[in-house]
Amino acid sequence: MDSTTQQVAARTALHATGISMAFERNGEISDVLSNIDLDVEEGEFICLLGPSGCGKSTLLNILAGFLTPTKGQVEIGGEIVRGPDPRRIFVFQERGVFPWLTVEGNIAFGLGALSREERQRRVTHYIGLVGLKGFEKSYPSELSGGMKQRVEVARALAVDPDMLMLDEPFGALDSITRLTMRKELLRVWEAERKTVLFVTHDIEEAVQLADRVVVMSARPGTIQTIVTIDIPHPRDISSPRYLELRDGIFRQIGIAQQI
């Protein structure tokens, strides 16, 4: 076998099989996720899409290793996930930024093992990448929601993880900032080619960002369908193909596109 075919063959980054999750609430067992199988390729941008309460956030927490599923297992890079790991960084909404550290301090948080010069180099690089130059010494309380979100993304990227997991990262932002942040995230993703798992309840957001959209249904959460978005970036969001894919997902979820 020659080396070209090996390079072309995409490698599996994440392999989840038979994931089920049940919580006990007031003595009653409620199934949150049921029998989920998912494969993600390296460098792929995946959106987990579904209505609130469909368990997509729980699924992401399981994939990240913060929760242990009732049934099934997750393999990342061939290893079974048993807990959180710096090779895959979870990005909370901007709530995960540490308020007692400066922008610099936050971004350098995971870089303790590196030499001083290397740490400084990375901090400078990622501050530039997310457009926070000039705010190095600012504290999060002095920043807007969008800027805090950039700090979290930069902090995640700085440790050079294989995978980013974002849980409705732009949910708390206003709609204009949200659009800018999507653009920024795509720019960063194209520059760094990390595998991205992105949870959202916003259909437009999913179709604008993802290579594949994993549409989930609720109670218990299952994968309803997976839609491949075959439009190259930058995407024209008024093109017929975009509208076709978007409307297809609207129909999948079972809502009319009319108000």
Add this chain to the structure above:
Amino acid sequence: MTTLRKPARWERVVWPLVAFAVSLLLWAWLVRWTGTKVFPSPLEVGRGILELSRKHVLWIDIVDSLRRVLIGFSAAALLGIPLGLFLGWYPAVNQTVNPVLQILRPISPLAWIPVAILLLGVGDHAATFLIFLGAFFPIVVACIDGVGSVPLVYRRAGGNFGLSNAALLRRVVFPSALPRILVGLRIALGIAWLVVVAAEMVAVDSGLGYLVIDSRNSGKRYDLVIAAMLLIGIIGLMLDLLFRSLERVRSVRWGFRHDG
């Protein structure tokens, strides 16, 4: 005047001074109106403060009181912060120890006076021990509470970057809990200053508390009694202001409300 309007700079200085002056006038008037022979007027107390400040012994008293508070409070912080962090970090241990803490906590340090004197004798050690007791419990409780209120996202974020438990405690839990711990320390310092005066009335023969009781016992000098009380109030206020200035340090500032 609406409550929403921010007072101007001069207003924030002038109105408190007016309130202070009115209190003094009211006091002077009450003394004259009741025709009391024992309770001193503000003027007599003012003279008393001058008389005290000319005596070398006042400064020794102040230094002695501050020293006892410093030692008792520091010991309480040094033992209380690690214990509180530990109990906050291990809720199971906390549940076991909590009943004991909750029974000891409401006992006024003053109730410990006989025990303190029995164990440590009359002297500095007993006084310092009482201050330690008064400051210790609020510090422990603030630390337990502080650790318990660290948001799960911070812990998860810290764990995600591969921190060990010790590093998580040092780099995430402690800084996150620090504003609450500072509030606890500030309350404890206030209590320490309350307790030192009481302790000095019974256990030692120096300090501002001793000055109060000694001024009464040796010649019923109520002008000096009130003068010493005012000094206790002023020094207590200064200690509190000094401690509050810590809240402006930038790495904890986020945890406090600031108006301007």
